[in-house]
Amino acid sequence: MTAYPFLSLSIWLPILAGVLVLVLGGEKNLCRTRWLSLLGALVSFAVTLPLYLGFSNATATMQFVEMAPWIPSFNINYHLGIDGISLWFVLLNSFMTILVVIAGWVVIERRLSQYMAAFLIMSGLINGVFAALDAILFYVYFEAMLIPMYLIIGVWGGPRRVYAAIKFFLYTLLGSLLMLAAFIYLYFEAGGSFDILRFQMLPLPLTVQILIFIAFFLSFAVKVPMWPVHTWLPDAHVEAPTGGSVILAAITLKIGAYGFLRFNLPITPDASHALSGIMIALSLIAVVYIGLVALVQNDMKKLVAYSSISHMGFVTLGIFMFNAMGLEGGLMQMISHGFVSGAMFLCIGVLYDRMHTRQIADYGGVVNTMPIFASFFMLFAMANAGLPGTSGFIGEFIVTLAAVQVNFWYALLAATTLILGAAYTLWMIKRVVFGAVANHHVAELKDINGRETLFLAILAVLVLAMGLYPKPFTDTMHASVMQLIGQVSTSKY
Amino acid sequence: MSMYSLYLLVPLAPLAGSLLAGLLGKKLGRNGSHWVTTLGVAISFLASILIAQDVFAGHSFNGTVYTWLTTQNVSLVVGFLIDPLTVTMMLVVTFVSLMVHIYTIGYMHEDPGYQRFFSYISLFTFSMLMLVMSNNFLQLFFGWEAVGLVSYLLIGFWYTRPTAIYANLKAFLVNRVGDMGFLLGIGLILAHFGSLDYATVFQRAPLLVHDTLSLTGGTSVSLMTLVCVLLFIGAMGKSAQMPLHVWLPDSMEGPTPISALIHAATMVTAGIFMVSRMSPLFELSETARVVVLVIGASTALFMAFLGIIQTDIKRVVAYSTLSQLGYMTVALGVSAYPIAIFHLGTHAFFKALLFLGAGSVIHAMHHEQDMRHMGGLRKYMPITYVTALVGSLALAGIPPFAGFFSKDAIIEAVRASHIPGADYAAFAVLAGVFVTAFYSFRMLFMTFHGKPRMDHHTQEHLHESPAVITIPLVLLAIPSVITGYLYMEPMVIGHYFGDAIQVLPGHGGLEEMRAHWQGVGEFIQEGVLSLPFWLALAGIASAAALYLKWTHIPALIQQRLSGLYTVLDNKYYFDRFNEVFFAGGARCLGTGLWNVGDIKVIDGWLVNGSANLIGRFSQRLRRVQTGFIYHYAFIMIFGVFILMSLWFVKA
Secondary structure, eight states: OOSSOHHHHHHHHHHHHHHHHHHHOOSSOHHHHHHHHHHHHHHHHHTTHHHHHTOOTTOOSOEEEEEEEEEGGGTEEEEEEEOTTTHHHHHHHHHHHHHHHHHHTTTOOSSHHHHHHHHHHHHHHHHHHHHBOBHHHHHHHHHHTHHHHHHHHHHHOOTTHHHHHHHHHHHHHHHHHHHHHHHHHHHHHTTSOOBHHHHHHOOOOHHHHHHHHHHHHHHHHHHTTOTTSOTHHHHHHHHSOHHHHHHIIIIIHHHHHHHIIIIIHHHSHHHHHHHHHHHHHHHHHHHHHHHHHHHTOSBHHHHHHHHHHHHHHHHHHHHTTOSHHHHHHHHHHHHHHHHHHHHHHHHHHHHHHHHSOOBGGGOOOHHHHOHHHHHHHHHHHHHHTTOTTSHHHHHHHHHHHHHHHHOHHHHHHHHHHHHHHHHHHHHHHHHHTSSSOOSHHHHTOOOOOHHHHHHHHHHHHHHHHHHHOOHHHHHHHHHHHHHHHHHHTSOOO | OOHHHHHHHHHHHHHHHHHHHHHSHHHHHHHHHHHHHHHHHHHHHHHHHHHHHHHHTTOOEEEEEEEEEEETTEEEEEEEEESHHHHHHHHHHHHHHHHHHHHHHHHTTTOTTHHHHHHHHHHHHHHHHHHHHBSBHHHHHHHHHHHHHHHHHHHTSSTTOHHHHHHHHHHHHHHHHHHHHHHHHHHHHHHHHSOOBHHHHHHHGGGGTTOEEEOSSSOEEEHHHHHHHHHHHHHHHHTTOTTTTTHHHHGGGSOHHHHHIIIIISGGGHHHHHHHHTHHHHTTOHHHHHHHHHHHHHHHHHHHHHHHHOOBHHHHHHHHHHHHHHHHHHHHHTTOHHHHHHHHHHHHHHHHHHHHHHHHHHHHTTSOOBGGGOOOGGGTOHHHHHHHHHHHHHHHTOTTSHHHHHHHHHHHHHHHOOSTTHHHHHHHHHHHHHHHHHHHHHHHHHHHSSSOOSOHHHHHTOOOOOHHHHHHHHHHHHHHHHHHHHHIIIIIISOTTTTSSOOOTTOSTHHHHHHTOOOHHHHHHHHHHSHHHHHHHHHHHHHHIIIIIOTTHHHHHHHHTHHHHHHHHTGGGHHHHIIIIIIIHHHHHHHHIIIIIIIIIIIIIIIHHHHHHHHHHHHHHHHHOOOOHHHHHHHHHHHHHHHHHHHHHHO
């Protein structure tokens, strides 16, 4: 299909860049480390652009497919490919890595080269997760990705970083072991193949489907995270350095929802239907319960972390209503949430770098000393509250419209986010940004510098552009989403 | 220039102005910023006039500008519907906005946030125009939320004031409650009508009159009623109808020009406009119209009472706005949509005038807003006084000022209507006339008449405001006088709105009014002889008696009726209730869920609990591994013994 293996490049280039940064950049040569990391991130993003430019909207089949035997004795293949669902996550991930590198530029004072390398390597592994079409390959990337994140939280994190890192690691590991068991079962059912696309076509009896569904569910629900397996996320966010929070919120959460789309819906369609009531209930609990919890947080990062869970509730709600609107709304919500939550964490990082506190009570009247920053923060807060014209609106709007078609009460509960989302976000803004200067620390704040303006401005442009013209995004999704709808509405037994 | 590019020019000119002033405000400087924004709005106003001429020559437009998103056979678009209803709104919005832009040059000239302010009000104008020009529900919602955003930004414009940033958060959240209903209404429309395009929806509406929706097990409700009530909840938020009115009085924390533009003339009338636009739907549900009528009537009367006891000049005008919005809503409830829009238009002029007049006073008084510290200002500020008098006469409904026509038309339409609740509404709007006249002249007398009550320093510096402030006042006073007389016949009686508004036969008093219509002169004559006019005169007379002649009496009344006064002073306890029940309740619930749900049950018992359990279990298990061979040997022998016993028993 293509002359160049762009998917492989998008996976291995950042990993290679990461290794190079480790080898060439040292604690003594910070400048070289920084520029090398930035170059690595830029090149890694550049190789993902042909994926979008060469992508055909007309077909639902996998594109940019690469196939090579890996462990032939078990028929395990290095099998890559993307469709309209995974395309955006590869792009989003590679893109956010650039911002994380810029955000960590001078802020990280300890082990800079290792920090940058961890992000670059993680970026490659995450691309692998989204591109893998072989279950074992997927599993390897899925697990390997945990290691850099574990290190990022554990090494560069806050005071309770060890607790948070272990909680994060165990939580996510626990689920994925059952997923491996499910893969092995499917391997034998498929006559000795780990091909995910073959899994999707396997006929399976309902009880088996339900067991497999649960195995996948435990693995992916933790990642999303869905209520009640969400409590690792606020801890992880609070302890993680800014860059870690950005990638955690913007990318790794999406892997859970992506897993539902790639595995649960097409492999176990009947179980998905049978259990959709529970999934929708959990999603709505996430929207309402977590929205209320977010309201009373005192720590900005915790607040945005809870807000993320609440927003991801919209994604899973959209997925488990099995209509095209819900699915596309969910996907749009995921992409937008990547930008918006990333931006929110970067904004909090900007404040934290100056004040070394995330407590809302320590702030007040930031707009007086940091007017430019306040404008950006305000914009992203509005996007977080789902204001039309920003990307945050699309997903919530479309998913709510889709929910009305299924059940009015689902929509009613989901729509409470209009109030709750605005309440927790803008109340925080009121206490942090507005008002008179609260104390002498705030009085001494300096507005954002060029580097900070750069990454916030890039995100601001994206948030607005996507909000005003989302059609290019959904256009690439239609074919794949329609095929997925077809798969999930065809019984397998 | 083609008409289409003219349509585009109307919203884009203010947007361009806003972006220039907002992003390049420092480079453009203060003068540059007010020039680009004012010019943008002026262009928009002129283009609106040209479009209006074209529309009344019979050329409507309904088309797509661009496709925003497609999903599941649904195209969500940005598009324009240009018809008589739209151009009326466009003219009102751009004209008042232009006046406010000019006025702001004088009013805000000392403010450090000068450029930001101009950027915001132009952005508001853009958003409001997108709202009224929309041909579909998506863009309507876009505009709806966007004006809410700008309102939020402008109420909190002076962001260091605690009251301002409290008020703007409150305004946004209360509006969001309405928006939630609005969004659900839009969702139901898409789900059942299969489109968000106005024309398609209106065309399909009659086919769905008898559809019902089962909400819980046994009960089912009429689809059309549910849709209309949900849409109206949205209107209640924006147009500040009880019980979602609580944000509007607090919004007065914003600078006065925006109180005139956003919180009197344009944004708050978005709900009225929206319901009129949706007349083909509302006409199909009587239940929904009764809801509209009762809520409107309650707002009209009860909010007027609150105007009586205010001492802050802006708050009097604010409560008067609430009450007048109630009047418009009443007109909607009795299917008199054209009258609602008529009153919307006249009200926009005289209320913007009153606000800007109040602003002129506040400006002269060095930001003093308490009327108890004013008095006798008419000597110092003749132009402001005369224009405020014109505004008050229009508000009180004295012929031939504009408010007389639109308000009398509403009262007549209500009296002729037979919809349930019409009697209550008729009483409310009639009683409201007296109260309105009373509080508006109370304000006028307290501010401009009597002895000066300000301190010496302020009195010395009192002077009429500069021309940039007085010219908009005069320009707004003119339509406050003439628009009623000029537009009564075409708008209410004639077919001004064409097909833009639909009223089904037998609905409301509009038909009867049309049947008995004998010309505008006759209408004035009848008006002078009828009850509302005398009520209004009585209101003015009472205000004169209490605030000009026997000025010691109000305090006595306040003492005698202290119970009633307390209720009014606390605004019927709406705020208190919301603070305790909703705000407090949500925080309480959030804290509870967090502490009990997340920290105790999930983390405490399940996550760390299971970890502890495994830890404790392992501790116990560890004791088995003692390291003494005779322990292991004993257990082995014991095991063999049990196995052998089992084997024997089985055999």
